[in-house]
Amino acid sequence: MAAKLSSPMAPTRRRMLFLLLNLPLLHRPAATPVTIEFLYPNFTASSINFIEKGGLFLTSTSSTFSAILSSDSPQSSFVFSILHTPTSTIVWSANPAAPAPYNSVLSLSTAGLAISLPNGSLLWSTPVLSRHAAALQLTDSGNFLLLDAANISLWQSFDHPTDTLLSSQRLPVGSSLTTSAGDYHLRVNVEDAILFWSNGDQQYWRLSTDPLSVKDLNDPVAYMASNGTGLYLFSAGGRAVYFVNLPLTKLKFIRLQPTGQLIVMGYSGKGSVLNNELVAPSGACDLPLSCGKLDVCTVQSRGVVCNCPASLKALPAGGCSPTDSSSLASISDCAGNKNQSEASYLSLGSKTGYFANKFAIPASAGGNFSSCRSLCTVNCFCLGFFYQNSSKSCFLIKNQIGSLLSASNQGIVYSGEGYIKILPSSTQPQHDSAKSSNFVPILLPSIAGILFVVILFVGIYYLRRHKQRSGNNKPAPLREIYLGRKPWSQLTSDESSTRDILNSKDSENSDEISIQGLPQRFTYAELVTATNNFSTKIGSGGFGEVFRGELPDNTTVAVKRISAGITGSIHGKKEFCTEIAVIGSIHHINLVRLRGFSAEGRRRRLLVYDYMNRGSLDRSLFCTGGPVLEWQERMDVAVGAARGLAYLHSGCDRKIVHCDVKPENILLHDVGGVKISDFGLAKLISCEQSGLFTTMRGTRGYLAPEWLTNSAISDRADVYSYGMVLLEIIRGKKNWSVESDTSEGWSNVSSGEGEMGYFPILALEMHEKGKYLELADPRLEKRVREEEVERAVKVALCCLHEGPALRPSMAAVAAMLDGSMEVARPRPEELAFLRVLCGKKIVDLGSFGVNLTDDDEVGNGTASRSDAFAPRPKMSQAEGKGFSSLW
Numbered sequence: 001m002a003a004k005l006s007s008p009m010a011p012t013r014r015r016m017l018f019l020l021l022n023l024p025l026l027h028r029p030a031a032t033p034v035t036i037e038f039l040y041p042n043f044t045a046s047s048i049n050f051i052e053k054g055g056l057f058l059t060s061t062s063s064t065f066s067a068i069l070s071s072d073s074p075q076s077s078f079v080f081s082i083l084h085t086p087t088s089t090i091v092w093s094a095n096p097a098a099p100a101p102y103n104s105v106l107s108l109s110t111a112g113l114a115i116s117l118p119n120g121s122l123l124w125s126t127p128v129l130s131r132h133a134a135a136l137q138l139t140d141s142g143n144f145l146l147l148d149a150a151n152i153s154l155w156q157s158f159d160h161p162t163d164t165l166l167s168s169q170r171l172p173v174g175s176s177l178t179t180s181a182g183d184y185h186l187r188v189n190v191e192d193a194i195l196f197w198s199n200g201d202q203q204y205w206r207l208s209t210d211p212l213s214v215k216d217l218n219d220p221v222a223y224m225a226s227n228g229t230g231l232y233l234f235s236a237g238g239r240a241v242y243f244v245n246l247p248l249t250k251l252k253f254i255r256l257q258p259t260g261q262l263i264v265m266g267y268s269g270k271g272s273v274l275n276n277e278l279v280a281p282s283g284a285c286d287l288p289l290s291c292g293k294l295d296v297c298t299v300q301s302r303g304v305v306c307n308c309p310a311s312l313k314a315l316p317a318g319g320c321s322p323t324d325s326s327s328l329a330s331i332s333d334c335a336g337n338k339n340q341s342e343a344s345y346l347s348l349g350s351k352t353g354y355f356a357n358k359f360a361i362p363a364s365a366g367g368n369f370s371s372c373r374s375l376c377t378v379n380c381f382c383l384g385f386f387y388q389n390s391s392k393s394c395f396l397i398k399n400q401i402g403s404l405l406s407a408s409n410q411g412i413v414y415s416g417e418g419y420i421k422i423l424p425s426s427t428q429p430q431h432d433s434a435k436s437s438n439f440v441p442i443l444l445p446s447i448a449g450i451l452f453v454v455i456l457f458v459g460i461y462y463l464r465r466h467k468q469r470s471g472n473n474k475p476a477p478l479r480e481i482y483l484g485r486k487p488w489s490q491l492t493s494d495e496s497s498t499r500d501i502l503n504s505k506d507s508e509n510s511d512e513i514s515i516q517g518l519p520q521r522f523t524y525a526e527l528v529t530a531t532n533n534f535s536t537k538i539g540s541g542g543f544g545e546v547f548r549g550e551l552p553d554n555t556t557v558a559v560k561r562i563s564a565g566i567t568g569s570i571h572g573k574k575e576f577c578t579e580i581a582v583i584g585s586i587h588h589i590n591l592v593r594l595r596g597f598s599a600e601g602r603r604r605r606l607l608v609y610d611y612m613n614r615g616s617l618d619r620s621l622f623c624t625g626g627p628v629l630e631w632q633e634r635m636d637v638a639v640g641a642a643r644g645l646a647y648l649h650s651g652c653d654r655k656i657v658h659c660d661v662k663p664e665n666i667l668l669h670d671v672g673g674v675k676i677s678d679f680g681l682a683k684l685i686s687c688e689q690s691g692l693f694t695t696m697r698g699t700r701g702y703l704a705p706e707w708l709t710n711s712a713i714s715d716r717a718d719v720y721s722y723g724m725v726l727l728e729i730i731r732g733k734k735n736w737s738v739e740s741d742t743s744e745g746w747s748n749v750s751s752g753e754g755e756m757g758y759f760p761i762l763a764l765e766m767h768e769k770g771k772y773l774e775l776a777d778p779r780l781e782k783r784v785r786e787e788e789v790e791r792a793v794k795v796a797l798c799c800l801h802e803g804p805a806l807r808p809s810m811a812a813v814a815a816m817l818d819g820s821m822e823v824a825r826p827r828p829e830e831l832a833f834l835r836v837l838c839g840k841k842i843v844d845l846g847s848f849g850v851n852l853t854d855d856d857e858v859g860n861g862t863a864s865r866s867d868a869f870a871p872r873p874k875m876s877q878a879e880g881k882g883f884s885s886l887w
């Protein structure tokens with residue numbers, strides 16, 4: 001060693017060693033100083049950089065607010081937040097529901113602000129900016145802005161509030177505060193500020209009805225805000241429509257608490273603490289969960305007392321349940337096959353009320369008790385009802401049920417006779433449930449044995465086929481659009497863990513039981529019986545024919561037999577079942593429910609849907625002879641369809657673009673209302689065929705322009721199609737009224753608008769002249785409300801904007817139509833392209849090399865004009881690729 005050290009090489013080696021030893025030291029993050037007010041791109045922050053400061057890396061000029069990677073302890077996950085420094089109150093968070101692992105990095109680049117996970121994938125980011133960001137600013141009012149080179153704001157936290165609103169921050173109509181768990185919302189609409197529970201239909205407070213609020217003006221509300229002396233709903237002109245006077249303080253925080261309470265807190269400067277100045281609702285029993293579920297909440301001198309109603313027993317974990325083995329109805333039953341006709345009701349006594357009844361619009365008024373009860377029975381989402389003898393009002397409680405109120409609470413005017421829906425316990429010997437619960441354990445071993453043999457054979461067969469086919473370019477799987485917080489982890493992890501097994505034996509086996517949320521599985525034979533061997537065809541179209549069927553329990557269903565041309569291209573059974581589970585798990589009052597399916601081999605794939613007795617909208621809207629759809633019904637259909645689509649776009653874990661919005665896919669029912677059908681089926685088609693599929697999707701007349709230019713397709717393509725449908729709803733007639741297709745009965749009806757055959761153009765012109773009434777269906781003979789026609793026409797035109805980004809979201813469309821949001825102004829320059837379309841008369845889709853089909857529906861619909869999905873010309877690989885990128 002000594003000899004070696006003295007060798008000429010030694011000094012170099014020693015220096016290298018020194019460098020190596022110091023490398024970690026050099027790279028050890030030096031404690032980075034906290035910056036004031038501005039940060040500039042390429043800045044990064046991690047918990048480790050700022051560990052001495054508890055994650056704090058930026059403060060406003062006077063240090064009132066700071067930006068912080070907020071975590072419970074060092075080396076635990078963080079939420080990037082803005083903090084009111086003197087009171088340590090978090091006023092805004094980037095990722096409240098998804099804390100970032102401690103070694104994640106927050107980075108500011110010219111593209112905006114982002115949090116990346118250790119493996120590089122994005123956890124959160126600001127949206128795509130219109131220009132490069134040049135700086136990030138934290139102001140003394142608590143606003144956090146991205147600025148461009150000219151100091152113009154590109155994005156600001158004040159426009160994206162979480163659960164807190166600061167003085168000088170506005171909450172405009174149509175936006176909301178939400179708790180981080182997502183269960184409570186404060187929404188502002190043109191009339192009021194409203195607190196909602198759960199999925200948005202149970203209200204528990206309105207500013208207008210709060211005893212402390214004063215109404216000062218009759219104008220529509222434009223935004224909510226607070227200043228040093230009060231809480232306000234302001235008109236667009238900045239005058240107070242409603243106000244609540246509060247003590248003068250320097251700063252106010254309006255905050256939606258995790259319990260659902262809205263509080264206004266005042267801060268009067270250094271050294272002071274936050275004081276609650278307003279608590280809403282003020283009653284201790286007025287929150288959705290003041291007590292446990294179905295617990296009766298009573299206010300007593302010593303506080304709140306919770307007791308189960310006499311007919312129920314208390315659960316150890318809180319809440320109440322039936323005393324016998326029956327169970328409370330829940331919307332998860334809607335996915336299963338609980339027999340709704342076996343529903344019975346338990347009385348809650350006549351001395352109970354429900355918090356939401358105070359604000360709810362009765363589901364019916366003037367009906368009798370038994371009609372109220374059957375309204376609840378036919379609705380699978382109805383979990384109970386209240387009937388008021390005096391007013392004959394019927395209140396349904398849907399989706400979720402909270403605490404009850406005791407009639408001994410003061411001033412209770414919202415009582416009535418309350419009943420909750422009970423379903424027989426699933427452990428009772430009963431046809432359906434026995435099949436799924438009892439039989440499985442007994443049969444499993446033998447099934448497994450048989451399956452194994454089958455798998456082996458099928459696997460060998462598949463491996464061979466696979467080898468034969470693998471010469472072709474194997475298309476990449478459909479790309480899925482994840483937007484929700486939970487990326488369907490259940491399914492995907494499940495899928496990947498079983499994929500290896502599947503690949504080695506590549507089989508049709510797909511351990512079906514392991515897929516969560518699969519709807520009822522039928523055997524092929526059961527469905528042959530149900531449809532009387534497919535004897536009553538009620539529709540057909542792109543995906544296959546639809547038959548009327550009757551299940552053994554006498555429920556009528558629509559059975560869609562997926563055509564052979566399509567089934568040939570569908571993925572393996574596992575993928576099929578996975579998609580079915582996804583579609584089957586989507587429940588919304590305005591979406592047709594998938595009740596079940598059958599998948600015995602590729603040629604026997606069937607989907608079972610709820611039956612909609614009035615068929616599709618085109619039938620009610622366009623057919624002559626029958627009764628004319630009245631204006632109010634039309635608006636109900638328009639709002640219902642918009643809500644259904646809005647749910648697909650943003651209410652589910654995965655965003656689903658429908659791609660084929662048209663009257664044929666909007667189904668009607670006497671009691672079930674309005675439902676969208678055929679959503680989610682895009683996923684059933686393999687990539688190879690998705691090119692084919694996309695051209696088939698979206699029927700002539702409803703296709704958004706971006707389909708034709710091959711640019712990216714987003715949910716806004718559905719908005720465009722919806723706009724076209726809305727115009728048809730207003731007019732009661734197809735938009736292309738001069739089509740050669742003479743099978744359209746109404747096309748001979750004189751339209752009175754001369755050579756102007758394209759209704760969207762007429763709508764645009766009448767909108768420019770301000771003459772809306774002339775656009776309504778002449779058959780209604782002016783039985784319309786002009787302001788509603790105007791509203792609908794404006795909304796429809798906004799939906800038709802050429803630029804997808806300039807179309808409103810479906811949620812905004814629904815809100816504008818139901819009047820809870822101000823209607824946007826259509827932009828003429830974005831609608832000029834309609835005239836070009838009109839000049840061409842018919843959009844030439846021939847270049848896509850595929851015929852378009854016109855009908856595809858589930859309901860008891862129109863006779864089909866088009867054939868089923870017969871084998872069609874295949875697209876070239878290149879075209880297919882172009883389209884596959886859309887998904």
Ligand SMILES: *[C@@H]1O[C@H](CO)[C@@H](O)[C@H](O)[C@H]1NC(C)=O
Pocket residue numbers: 041042109
């Ligand atoms: C920031 O990083 C990007 C890409 O890494 C680079 O192109 C850009 O020049 C950097 N900007 C500054 C100001 O360093």
Ligand SMILES: *[C@@H]1O[C@H](CO)[C@@H](O)[C@H](O)[C@H]1NC(C)=O
Pocket residue numbers: 117119120121
């Ligand atoms: C990174 O990790 C997260 C979970 O920690 C995972 O969901 C994501 O798929 C990963 N991304 C990549 C590109 O590996």
Ligand SMILES: *[C@@H]1O[C@H](CO)[C@@H](O)[C@H](O)[C@H]1NC(C)=O
Pocket residue numbers: 149150151
């Ligand atoms: C932007 O604002 C900063 C800080 O106020 C200032 O230094 C800078 O000159 C401004 N830039 C422009 C283009 O106005």
Ligand SMILES: *[C@@H]1O[C@H](CO)[C@@H](O)[C@H](O)[C@H]1NC(C)=O
Pocket residue numbers: 227228229230238239240
């Ligand atoms: C708050 O706004 C109201 C209504 O615009 C106004 O009358 C009041 O003076 C304002 N208070 C403060 C402290 O600015």
Ligand SMILES: *[C@@H]1O[C@H](CO)[C@@H](O)[C@H](O)[C@H]1NC(C)=O
Pocket residue numbers: 367368369370371
């Ligand atoms: C309740 O009303 C329905 C129709 O609305 C009627 O058929 C039924 O007989 C009524 N029941 C009672 C008990 O009055």
Ligand SMILES: *[C@@H]1O[C@H](CO)[C@@H](O)[C@H](O)[C@H]1NC(C)=O
Pocket residue numbers: 350389416417
């Ligand atoms: C409501 O009216 C029905 C019949 O009219 C009666 O049987 C019932 O007791 C009444 N309920 C209440 C709470 O008054």
Ligand SMILES: *[C@@H]1O[C@H](CO)[C@@H](O)[C@H](O)[C@H]1NC(C)=O
Pocket residue numbers: 339341342431432552553554
């Ligand atoms: C559903 O309930 C009704 C009424 O109790 C009964 O007639 C029918 O057979 C039941 N269906 C099934 C599948 O259990």
